[in-house]
Amino acid sequence: MPAWLADCLFLSVVFRVLPSVSMALLSTLTPLFVAVLCVILVFLFKSSQKKENKAVKPEWKPTAETRPWVDEDLQDDTEIRHKDEEDGDWVESGGEEELAHVPYPASRYPVEVMVQRSQDFYSLMNQRRSVRFLSPEPVPRQVIDNVIRTAGTAPSGAHTEPWTFVVVSDPEVKHQIRLVVEEEEEVNYRQRMGDKWVSDLQRLRTNWVKQYLDVAPYLVLIFKQTYGVVAGGQKKTHYYNEISVSISCGLLLAALQNAGLVTVTTTPLNCGPQLRLLLGRPANEKLLMLLPVGYPAPDATVPDLTRKPLDDIMVHL
Amino acid sequence: MPAWLADCLFLSVVFRVLPSVSMALLSTLTPLFVAVLCVILVFLFKSSQKKENKAVKPEWKPTAETRPWVDEDLQDDTEIRHKDEEDGDWVESGGEEELAHVPYPASRYPVEVMVQRSQDFYSLMNQRRSVRFLSPEPVPRQVIDNVIRTAGTAPSGAHTEPWTFVVVSDPEVKHQIRLVVEEEEEVNYRQRMGDKWVSDLQRLRTNWVKQYLDVAPYLVLIFKQTYGVVAGGQKKTHYYNEISVSISCGLLLAALQNAGLVTVTTTPLNCGPQLRLLLGRPANEKLLMLLPVGYPAPDATVPDLTRKPLDDIMVHL
Numbered sequence: 207m208p209a210w211l212a213d214c215l216f217l218s219v220v221f222r223v224l225p226s227v228s229m230a231l232l233s234t235l236t237p238l239f240v241a242v243l244c245v246i247l248v249f250l251f252k253s254s255q256k257k258e259n260k261a262v263k264p265e266w267k268p269t270a271e272t273r274p275w276v277d278e279d280l281q282d283d284t285e286i287r288h289k290d291e292e293d294g295d296w297v298e299s300g301g302e303e304e305l306a307h308v309p310y311p312a313s314r315y316p317v318e319v320m321v322q323r324s325q326d327f328y329s330l331m332n333q334r335r336s337v338r339f340l341s342p343e344p345v346p347r348q349v350i351d352n353v354i355r356t357a358g359t360a361p362s363g364a365h366t367e368p369w370t371f372v373v374v375s376d377p378e379v380k381h382q383i384r385l386v387v388e389e390e391e392e393v394n395y396r397q398r399m400g401d402k403w404v405s406d407l408q409r410l411r412t413n414w415v416k417q418y419l420d421v422a423p424y425l426v427l428i429f430k431q432t433y434g435v436v437a438g439g440q441k442k443t444h445y446y447n448e449i450s451v452s453i454s455c456g457l458l459l460a461a462l463q464n465a466g467l468v469t470v471t472t473t474p475l476n477c478g479p480q481l482r483l484l485l486g487r488p489a490n491e492k493l494l495m496l497l498p499v500g501y502p503a504p505d506a507t508v509p510d511l512t513r514k515p516l517d518d519i520m521v522h523l
Numbered sequence: 524m525p526a527w528l529a530d531c532l533f534l535s536v537v538f539r540v541l542p543s544v545s546m547a548l549l550s551t552l553t554p555l556f557v558a559v560l561c562v563i564l565v566f567l568f569k570s571s572q573k574k575e576n577k578a579v580k581p582e583w584k585p586t587a588e589t590r591p592w593v594d595e596d597l598q599d600d601t602e603i604r605h606k607d608e609e610d611g612d613w614v615e616s617g618g619e620e621e622l623a624h625v626p627y628p629a630s631r632y633p634v635e636v637m638v639q640r641s642q643d644f645y646s647l648m649n650q651r652r653s654v655r656f657l658s659p660e661p662v663p664r665q666v667i668d669n670v671i672r673t674a675g676t677a678p679s680g681a682h683t684e685p686w687t688f689v690v691v692s693d694p695e696v697k698h699q700i701r702l703v704v705e706e707e708e709e710v711n712y713r714q715r716m717g718d719k720w721v722s723d724l725q726r727l728r729t730n731w732v733k734q735y736l737d738v739a740p741y742l743v744l745i746f747k748q749t750y751g752v753v754a755g756g757q758k759k760t761h762y763y764n765e766i767s768v769s770i771s772c773g774l775l776l777a778a779l780q781n782a783g784l785v786t787v788t789t790t791p792l793n794c795g796p797q798l799r800l801l802l803g804r805p806a807n808e809k810l811l812m813l814l815p816v817g818y819p820a821p822d823a824t825v826p827d828l829t830r831k832p833l834d835d836i837m838v839h840l
Contacts, residue, residue, distance in 0.1 A: 305826040305827050305828060306826070306827045307824040307825065307826055307827065308824060308825060308826075308827045309822070309823070309824055310652060310654055310656075310785075310819050310823040310824060310825045311650075312783075312785075312818070312819045312821075312823065313650070313783060314783050314818065315782070315783045317663055320663065320666055320782050320783055321663055321665050321666055321669075323781055323782055323783075324665070324666045324669035324670060324673075324778065324781070324782045325669055327669070327673060327777075327778055327781045327782070328669045328670075328672045328673045328676075328778070331673045331676045331774060331778070332672070332673075332676050333628075333630070334676060335627060336678050337627055339627075346634055346637065346638055348638050348641070349637055349638055349641045351833060351837070352638075352641035352642055352644070352645045353641060353645075354833065354836065354837045355645045355649070355833055356641075356644060356645045356648050356649075357836075358830055358831060358833070358836045359645075359648045359649050359651060359830065360773060360776070361653050361776070361788045365828055367830065367831050367836065369836055370836060370837075370838065371836055371837045371838070372837075372838045372840065373837060373838070373839045373840070374839075374840045375839070375840070376840050379840050446790065448765070448766065448769075449765065449769045449790075449811075452765075452766045452769030452770050452772075452773070453769050453770070453772050453773040453776065453788070454773065455769075455770050455773060456677060456769070456770040456771065456772060456773015456774045456775075456776070456777070457648060457773045457774075457776070457777055458773075459677070459678070459770065459773070459774070460644075460773070460774055460777045461641065461644055461645070461648070464640055464641070464644045465632070465637050465640055465641045465644070466629075466630060466631050466632045466637055466640075468627075468629075471678045471770070473763065473766075485838075485840065487838075494766075501629070501631065502627050502629045504629075505626070506626070506627040506629065507624040507625060507626055507627060508624065508625060508627045509622040509623070509624055509625075510622050510623045510624065510625045511622060511682055513675055513676065513684065514675060514684050516668060516671065516672055516675070519671065519674075519675045519684065519686055519687060519688055520668070520671045520687075520688045520689075520690060521687065521688070521689045521690070521802075521804075522690050522691075522692070523689065523690070523691045523692070523693050523696050523802065
């Protein structure tokens with residue numbers, strides 16, 4: 207009941223009941239006593255209302271929950287579960303504690319081989335660039351499968367493997383994705399017409415119109431699973447799901463580069479919910495990244511960027 | 524002024540003023556009129572108080588800030604800059620828009636080579652495991668340098684390269700890090716003494732005591748730069764810095780595995796600020812991960828985990 211309605215009801219009760227019923231009583235009391243009585247009555251009534259309002263107000267202070275102590279690997283101190291997420295059943299055991307430990311089969315290289323391998327891998331990865339101009343040529347599906355398998359070898363908080371890779375090659379679905387992404391990008395674009403970038407119309411237009419979403423033979427949409435659902439419908443916390451999925455994306459980029467394929471790591475603004483529904487993904491999955499994958503177009507260009515030298519990114523102690 | 528104090532003051536005014544001043548007036552009025560008057564007075568007074576409270580309440584709804592439109596690559600819709608971070612000068616230009624575009628030097632493999640490469644890389648990465656038992660044997664510094672260089676090839680929001688890799692080989696610094704981490708882990712441990720994990724004392728102890736922090740020839744502490752500082756002391760927003768640094772960590776893990784080295788991806792709870800001060804890192808850097816790096820110990824074991832099959836992590840449309 208809203209506060210003003212309660213006030214009106216109270217007043218109408220005072221006005222109706224006092225004249226008809228209490229007139230006899232009132233005549234025996236002093237006017238002053240009646241006045242004080244009414245003041246106290248209203249005071250008490252309003253105070254009780256205030257308390258009621260306070261009690262109804264939801265408390266938003268996050269509280270630390272007990273979490274499964276599975277491993278110190280990727281423990282979470284940021285993603286504290288909120289009260290409103292506690293509707294379902296939550297399973298608290300992590301699973302790993304029942305596992306046997308087995309010897310780790312190490313493969314060691316001679317020092318000179320090791321140095322050479324580290325140098326070669328750096329050279330290969332250093333050739334990777336974000337490429338926005340893709341060729342429509344088909345790419346063997348087997349390669350894409352191996353790239354996704356590689357991404358799935360990433361470590362994850364409590365080994366939850368909280369990732370879903372949606373690989374889209376259907377031209378109609380790709381086009382639907384393009385429509386959603388470009389519509390949102392156009393809103394971003396039009397809202398920025400007053401900015402200092404307005405003179406760069408041509409360049410902005412290049413960013414707003416995303417041909418590669420139609421052209422690329424594959425679109426890889428990476429979803430993070432914010433929680434898991436185990437047998438019986440219980441929810442399982444996915445600690446550090448965003449960091450885990452991002453690490454997995456790093457392995458995916460390495461695998462693409464190793465296979466001679468290119469992509470551009472994009473995070474489409476505000477498109478997540480629409481694309482999730484379009485692709486039929488469940489509510490616990492949130493879109494983290496969208497990567498168009500293919501061969502580079504023959505005339506592909508990239509900005510003439512440089513990378514920070516080692517001394518700018520590494521500190522040795 | 525608190526509400527209860529206002530209420531008390533109002534009542535005391537009613538009690539004091541009414542008897543002494545208004546007695547003459549009251550005698551000429553009907554008791555009912557006085558009662559109604561008092562009710563209306565209190566009603567109006569309390570209503571005005573309520574409005575005042577509402578007006579004072581701070582509004583916490585976050586507002587979107589204008590952001591540099593550099594590129595659709597890794598745009599940010601989550602890390603909205605807060606008012607309290609706006610003290611310093613913020614530079615709004617991204618830098619990339621002045622860059623020339625150059626042809627992308629593509630290197631393409633024949634299809635069968637491509638498939639084989641993707642298979643081999645998956646096999647190599649699939650052998651990676653989080654290993655907690657490291658050998659104290661020295662590792663060539665050149666390999667570590669190449670691994671960090673490889674991590675530095677990751678894409679980043681607006682090419683901000685928001686990472687710092689602190690590589691620690693000094694035994695004394697490693698030991699200081701161990702003391703900080705174990706102290707925090709012991710707090711976690713003792714606070715969980717009442718849990719169902721209390722019976723797993725032996726296993727918990729293994730997690731709390733982190734020998735590898737002394738034993739590993741290198742500790743790599745990965746810091747994310749939450750903002751950058753350009754010439755002139757201006758601050759530069761680092762969009763998506765956590766995702767970018769996590770992707771970079773994925774490349775680092777791939778590079779270590781490629782070189783035959785092992786690590787365990789840890790995120791020490793509550794240790795960030797202490798370790799940042801210990802290592803002399805500036806305030807814009809926050810510890811994201813700590814990776815002990817080395818050869819595996821000869822008797823190293825790992826939990827007998829399996830990974831999800833491809834069909835559980837990939838959806839093809």
